[in-house]
Amino acid sequence: MIKSFIKRWKLIIKEDYRKFIFMLVLLVIAARINTLAGRYTSSSGWALAPDIILDIIPAINLEFIFVYVWLGIIFFLFLYTVLIKPKKTLEVLFHWSLLLIVRATFIILTHLKTPIEAAPMVFPTLFKGLRFTNDLFFSGHTALPLVGFFVFRESKIRYFFLASSLLMGFTVLATHQHYSIDVFAAFFIAYGTFKLGQHIMKKLGWLKQKH
Amino acid sequence: MVKKRGSIFSTLKNNPLLTLISLILLALAIFISKISIKKTLSIQGIEPARDLILTNFGPYNFPFNYLYLWGPVILIFTYFLYPVFCKREKIFYYLNMFSFLYLTRAFSILLTNLKNPSDAIFPKMIYFPSESNDLLFSGHVGLAFLSYLMFKEDSKIMKTIALIATFLMVITVLALHVHYSIDVFAAFFIVYGIYKIGGAIKIYYDKK
Numbered sequence: 001m002i003k004s005f006i007k008r009w010k011l012i013i014k015e016d017y018r019k020f021i022f023m024l025v026l027l028v029i030a031a032r033i034n035t036l037a038g039r040y041t042s043s044s045g046w047a048l049a050p051d052i053i054l055d056i057i058p059a060i061n062l063e064f065i066f067v068y069v070w071l072g073i074i075f076f077l078f079l080y081t082v083l084i085k086p087k088k089t090l091e092v093l094f095h096w097s098l099l100l101i102v103r104a105t106f107i108i109l110t111h112l113k114t115p116i117e118a119a120p121m122v123f124p125t126l127f128k129g130l131r132f133t134n135d136l137f138f139s140g141h142t143a144l145p146l147v148g149f150f151v152f153r154e155s156k157i158r159y160f161f162l163a164s165s166l167l168m169g170f171t172v173l174a175t176h177q178h179y180s181i182d183v184f185a186a187f188f189i190a191y192g193t194f195k196l197g198q199h200i201m202k203k204l205g206w207l208k209q210k211h
Numbered sequence: 212m213v214k215k216r217g218s219i220f221s222t223l224k225n226n227p228l229l230t231l232i233s234l235i236l237l238a239l240a241i242f243i244s245k246i247s248i249k250k251t252l253s254i255q256g257i258e259p260a261r262d263l264i265l266t267n268f269g270p271y272n273f274p275f276n277y278l279y280l281w282g283p284v285i286l287i288f289t290y291f292l293y294p295v296f297c298k299r300e301k302i303f304y305y306l307n308m309f310s311f312l313y314l315t316r317a318f319s320i321l322l323t324n325l326k327n328p329s330d331a332i333f334p335k336m337i338y339f340p341s342e343s344n345d346l347l348f349s350g351h352v353g354l355a356f357l358s359y360l361m362f363k364e365d366s367k368i369m370k371t372i373a374l375i376a377t378f379l380m381v382i383t384v385l386a387l388h389v390h391y392s393i394d395v396f397a398a399f400f401i402v403y404g405i406y407k408i409g410g411a412i413k414i415y416y417d418k419k
Contacts, residue, residue: 047260051323110391111261112325137393181323181347185397191407192400 030097037104038132046111059176142186240313247317256326348398
C-alpha cells in the first residue's frame, strides 16, 4: 500500500513538478502576506462595533475547538487530499493560497477591533505565528474548511467540510472572536474566491477534469 | 417557463402566480430594507473605523454627489426596462434577483453596526433617509454588479455599460466616504453568491 502510494506520488510529481514548485512558492508567498497583514492588524485595531448576535449571546470559552479542532480540520483536509485524492493537491493548495491572499487584502482595508469580551486563545508554540488580533473581516476559521467543501463537492466528504465550516462559524461567534458579518461574508467570499481560482486554473490549463 | 407574447401586461396576466410571488417579494424587499435602514440608524456603531483607502482618498463631493443620487435611479430603470423591452421571458428572473439582492442586504446591514466614516458626505435622498448607517455591503455597487451579471447572459453592450456603471459606483461611494472599502469589495462576492443561488433556484423551478 505504501509502495503504491509512493509510486502514485512519484508519477504525479514527475508529471507536474513545475506546477508543484510554482504552487509551493505561491503558498509560501500567501502565508507570508497573511502574516504581514496579521501583524499589521494586530497593531492597528481601531473600531468596536455593536453586533446583533454578539449582543445576545455571552462569550463562551471554546478554546479547544477554536484552536485544536480547527487545526485538526485543516490537517485532515490536507492529509485527505495528499493520501486519498493526490490529484487534487494542487487544487486545494491553490485555493488556500488564493483565499489567504484575498483575506490578507480584506483585513488591511478597514480596521476593526476584536470585541473586548473575546476570550483569549492560546495556540500551541509551533502555531503561535498563526495567531493575530483584529484580523476580522472575514473569518478564516469559517472560510478555509469551505475549500474542502468546494473542491470535493462530488464526494460525500464535502458534508464533513461544510459541517466543519458551520461549527467554526458558530465557535468564532460564541467566543466573540469575530463579528457576525465576518462569518456571514466568509461563505460568500470563500465561494467567490473558489470560482476565481477555478477560472485562473482553467486559464493556466491546470484543471483537466470536468467541473 | 414564462409564456411570452403581447404586451408586458399580458405577460403578467398570463403568469398570475409568478406575478404575485414576484410582486410580494419585491414589496417585502423594499419594506424590510426600509425597516433595516431605520434600525441601523438607531443602533449606530460606537466609533468610526479607520480605512486604508479612505485615509488616502477623498472625500470629494462633486460630481460624485450626483452619481450617488442618480446612478441607482438610472440603474434601476435600465435593469427593469431591459427585460421589459428585450427579454420579456426573463422579466420575473430579473425582478426576483433584484428582490433577493435587497433582502440579503437588509439582513446583512443589521448584523454588525459600524459607525459611518466621520467625514462622509451624504447627498439628500428622497425615499430613504439621507444619512444612513447601512454599511456592509454597498447597495450602489451591489446593484450595478448584479446588473452586470444579469446582462452578461444577454447583451454585450449592456454588459459593458453595467461594468462601467459598477466601476463608477465603486469610485463614487469611496470618494464620498459613505462606505468603507470592505463594504465595496465584499459587495462583489456577496452579489456573485446571490446571483449563483438565484440562478440555481431558477433552474430548479424551470425543470419542475
